[in-house]
Amino acid sequence: MAVTFHLEILTPNGSELDEQVVSIVAPGELGYLGVLANHAPLITTLSIGDLKVTFEGNREKHYRITGGILKVARNEAVLLTESIEESGE
């Protein structure tokens, strides 16, 4: 069993995702960054790019985001973005 943490993706138009996840890979300002469970408290800006979310059982979801903010603290990650769209793959 992979260790999970909670991820919530919020936009001004509502919540896009609110689930336990194993990892996320987000487009940071200085390059892609990965977050796993028990990550140190972090606030980072995101730029335009692909967001990959991995759930338990290797299920994956891909999104396109147009920048935003990611906050991680106490195994709770919150991603704020103005627009997000699920992409294929």
Add this chain to the structure above:
Amino acid sequence: MATLLDLKARIKAVANIKKITRAMQLVAAAKFTRAQNRARASRPYTKELDDILGVLATLTEMLSEEERTGRTIDFSFKENEEPLRASWSKLLEQKEETKPGLVLITADRGLCGAFNTRLLRAAHQFIDEHEGKDYKLLLIGKKGYTYFRTKKHPIIYHRHGISDKLNLDEIKEVARNLVELFINDEVDALHLIYTRFKSAMISHVTQEKFLSIPPVKEKETAGADLYILEPDRDVVFQRLFPLYATTKIFSALAESFASEYGSRMTAMQLATKNAEEMLDSLIIERNRLRQAIITKELAEIVGGAEALK
């Protein structure tokens, strides 16, 4: 005494009014449902953004005097636009307000009960409180503008016709305009007065500080310095600030629209009910009058026949 014709005309008029208020009620109800969902949906985002800003505010408390005045931050609301520049001190300082600005969000249209009146009353109260200071008005919504335009108040910004679909680009423009006025020292503090939505019947006129970073609350201080900021504090702030300004306006508008439609729906519902009652009593009156005429005619015929005997 009204004639039968008068009554008929009135019945027709009231029936028409009822049709109109009823239609407005239905339109408001449909828009209300959408606006309500939008207002509710935007709340978690707004709250989270406030929290992050709180963490940053804690960190900026540790800024030295030099950094406060010397360091500037550039930020832009949209891509490919001229960035705005401000020093830390401009954004942080909670100094004495000498040029407070009031951002008042009213509706563009009337016929929504006491919605606009309550906002105007709150605005007047604000003006009274800042009597003697160099206060400025920034009006969003047509009703507030047409009201204050005729009076001698300094209006430095007004905007109406914002879509209730809450187009983000449009709102960014408004937010940028407000921030620009703030940075250019047209005002040294901004207060936001808008209607916060609770339910179709209940909404509250709310006053909030806008743009100046809120003073740090005790419990937020704990652990704030543990955060890693990527790439660094200035860049995070640079990105966060326009987001924050936009979101504040966005959520205030979302709340305001939901309240407006709720208020209009209730007001029109009441108007329809009143029209119905009026219609009922008018119809009864008409029937009575008609019956009275028939009875009178019958009495005349009977009287005439009696006389012939």
